[in-house]
Amino acid sequence: MDFFANKTVYITGGSSGIGLAAAHALAQRGAHLVLLARDKKKLDSAAASLRSSARSSAQKIETFIADVADAPRAEKALAKAVRACGAPDILINSAGAGYFGAFTDTPPEIFQRIFKTNVFGTQGVNHVLVPVMKEKGGIIVNVSSLGGLIGMYGYSAYGGSKYAVVGMSEAMRAELAPQGIRVQVLCPPEVDTPMVREERASITPEALAVKLMAGQLTVDQVARVLLRGIERGSFIIIPGFLARSTWVLSRFFPRFSRKVSDLVLKMNRK
Ligand SMILES: NC(=O)c1ccc[n+]([C@@H]2O[C@H](COP(=O)([O-])OP(=O)(O)OC[C@H]3O[C@@H](n4cnc5c(N)ncnc54)[C@H](OP(=O)(O)O)[C@@H]3O)[C@@H](O)[C@H]2O)c1
Structure with a gap:
């Protein structure tokens, strides 16, 4: 019997990007x-395309309009x-907002918007669904980013929000495991999605150079x-060899890792 x-x-x-690709893989x-x-x-359009990926016509594919940044409506x-x-057996919190910009150029409203979606959106969905999942147990994957494990140039708002998602997930993991809910966190490097294609308009060459050291998937x-x-149950899921190597380097050799990053920034600065 297939795990999923x-x-x-x-x-x-x-409906897009990583969440939609995960949906296709799960439908299969x-x-x-x-x-x-x-x-x-x-x-x-996501639901229509997923029907052709499904293994059988008995599989349910349902959609609901929800803005995770609007807690009362999302709850409804x-x-x-x-x-x-x-109740979900598995919940993947992939809704998220991206933003690239230097800290000094980032207005407070942008910080608030990014945190409202990425942090409070993830918290709010978990807040509603954890009690519902407790009865039969389940798995929650919060989608953070490699930028939630390694501080990156130009990502004070986005990276800050994704660090918060990792911290929240760590606490949730320890608290919910005894209640039969496993919490995991996905930390991908750059992934080719509409979010990243939009970001290309504003990202600077030095920031792109340092970001792509962790690869693109x-x-x-x-x-x-x-x-x-999800099948293996590892807490942190980092896709990509380069991304995993970058994380290991920054974890065990943080000073060296910052020096390399600063050097790449300097070499690519116009
Ligand atoms: N792409 C990357 O390089 C990358 C790397 C690491 C981590 N991530 C993370 O992966 C997740 C998915 O990103 P992606 O790259 O796949 O982006 P994407 O293709 O733009 O997809 C984002 C999805 O989230 C939904 N969404 C955005 N804001 C929402 C809100 N307030 N309420 C409900 N749904 C919302 C979007 O649909 P609607 O616009 O219709 O709401 C869309 O379905 C995000 O959490 C992102 O931070 C991405």
Whole structure:
């Protein structure tokens, strides 16, 4: 029996990028899917494409409009989803907002918007669904970033929010394990998605050079590693050899790792 067959998987941000690729991989493995995002058109087109990935017509693919940054409305949408589809066996919190910009050029409103989606959005969805998941147990994957493990040039708002997601996930892991809920955190390097394509308009050459030291992956590569990570149960899931090596280097040799990063920035500064 496939690990994911007949499991009900909720994916916030399931209509695009990493969330959508994970949904396709899960549909191929026989999972029922519940996608949540803001844009109905994107949700509809994701659901239509997922039907062709599904292993059987008995697999449910449902969508719900929800803005995770709007807690009261998101709570209503999640309650509706639970009434219609039951509690999640697996919850993937992939909804997120990106932003590139130097700290001094980043207005407070941007910090607030990024934290509202990435931190409070993830917290809010977990706040509603953890009590619902307690009865039968389950798995939660919070999507952070390699930028949530390593401080990166130009990502004070985004990286700060993703560090918060890692910290929150660490605490949730320890607290929820005795209650039958496993918490994991996905930390990918750069992944080719609409979010990153949009970022290309503002990112500077030196920031791009230092970021790409950790490699760039496709959404399908990330989805493959994510599903393997869920099956294995490892707390931190870092897709990509270069990304894992960058993390190990920064963890065990932080001074050296900062020196290399500063040097790459200097060499690529115009
Ligand atoms: N791409 C990368 O390089 C990269 C690297 C590391 C981590 N990540 C993280 O991976 C996750 C997915 O990013 P992605 O690159 O796949 O981006 P993406 O292709 O832009 O997808 C983002 C998804 O989140 C949804 N979303 C955004 N804001 C939302 C909100 N307030 N409420 C509900 N849904 C919302 C979007 O749909 P709507 O716009 O319709 O709401 C979309 O489905 C994010 O958490 C991101 O930070 C990405």
